[in-house]
Amino acid sequence: MIASMIMGYLAFVSRGIRWKYLIEPMGFKTNTWHSIHAISLGYFTNALIPRAGELARCTSLNQMDKVPVNRLFGTVIVERIIDLIMMASLALLSLYLDYEKIVAFFDKTMTADTGADDDSGLWWKLTVASVIFGALLVFYFFRGKFREHPVYGKIKDFWLGIKEGLQSFRRIEHKVPFILHTLFIWTMYFLMSYIVVFALPSTSGIDPASGLFVVIVGALGIIAPSPGGIGTFHYFAMVGMGIVGIAKDDALSFATLVHTGQTVMTLLAGFIAMWMMYRIRRKRKAQNLTELSTDG
Numbered sequence: 001m002i003a004s005m006i007m008g009y010l011a012f013v014s015r016g017i018r019w020k021y022l023i024e025p026m027g028f029k030t031n032t033w034h035s036i037h038a039i040s041l042g043y044f045t046n047a048l049i050p051r052a053g054e055l056a057r058c059t060s061l062n063q064m065d066k067v068p069v070n071r072l073f074g075t076v077i078v079e080r081i082i083d084l085i086m087m088a089s090l091a092l093l094s095l096y097l098d099y100e101k102i103v104a105f106f107d108k109t110m111t112a113d114t115g116a117d118d119d120s121g122l123w124w125k126l127t128v129a130s131v132i133f134g135a136l137l138v139f140y141f142f143r144g145k146f147r148e149h150p151v152y153g154k155i156k157d158f159w160l161g162i163k164e165g166l167q168s169f170r171r172i173e174h175k176v177p178f179i180l181h182t183l184f185i186w187t188m189y190f191l192m193s194y195i196v197v198f199a200l201p202s203t204s205g206i207d208p209a210s211g212l213f214v215v216i217v218g219a220l221g222i223i224a225p226s227p228g229g230i231g232t233f234h235y236f237a238m239v240g241m242g243i244v245g246i247a248k249d250d251a252l253s254f255a256t257l258v259h260t261g262q263t264v265m266t267l268l269a270g271f272i273a274m275w276m277m278y279r280i281r282r283k284r285k286a287q288n289l290t291e292l293s294t295d296g
Contacts, residue, residue, distance in 0.1 A: 001257055005265040007192035011185045012269060015039045018181040022075040023067060025171035026164055034064040037273035044270020047228035064280055074165015086186050094216050097209040104243045105217055190215050196258045202250040214240040233259050
């Protein structure tokens with residue numbers, strides 16, 4: 001499990017370095033470790049509040065290196081698009097290597113009887129769609145009034161910053177290292193889960209192809225909107241392990257080992273990041289006081 005935790009943190013480090021490559025084309029200089037700590041804090045926040053990590057990492061790096069949040073948010077969107085492409089590529093590879101297992105997984109998960117009322121779900125979707133459509137109509141017919149409002153200018157500036165962050169990908173100077181870091185990150189994601197199969201006698205015989213299948217289906221549990229993938233990761237990983245031929249109890253043990261190791265690593269990295277941010281703030285506060293006393 002220690003090796004899995006180390007690999008998980010190495011992915012954080014690589015992400016931090018890769019993020020720096022996206023920020024540099026916008027003309028901002030960031031400290032490498034500040035970027036890594038911001039990444040760690042983002043994952044730490046995600047473990048507590050689903051989907052809040054992206055905002056946390058952007059605001060933390062803004063506080064440390066004064067990079068505008070909207071521009072950082074644009075780079076995060078770029079990263080998420082790249083991650084989606086990588087995950088889709090691995091899913092296609094798994095589909096090629098283990099087509100039957102992928103089909104069996106979707107048969108098990110998609111055909112399960114949830115007991116939900118289909119009509120109520122349909123009405124809920126129609127209601128949300130109607131509200132969105134109505135809001136768009138209001139904006140269209142009163143767009144002139146909206147443009148005169150100060151809030152419109154702030155929203156426009158925020159969007160332009162995001163747009164600049166999105167465009168930073170095309171201006172990356174270190175393209176080859178960026179690609180290598182992307183490959184390294186996803187290699188670590190695979191290995192940090194696959195290496196755990198050797199911790200249990202019942203799972204030690206799983207081959208890399210089956211391991212990739214389990215990693216892919218487990219990732220679906222992490223994507224689900226639950227704090228740190230608690231429950232959802234375990235469920236999907238157990239289903240995947242069951243398809244591979246692992247007993248339920250052993251599958252749960254595997255999922256628990258992987259999830260616990262990564263959660264502990266994320267919490268430790270997050271606490272370290274918060275401590276470093278505290279030190280940076282205290283140091284800057286002392287510098288500001290020194291400058292004020294000197295000017296006085």
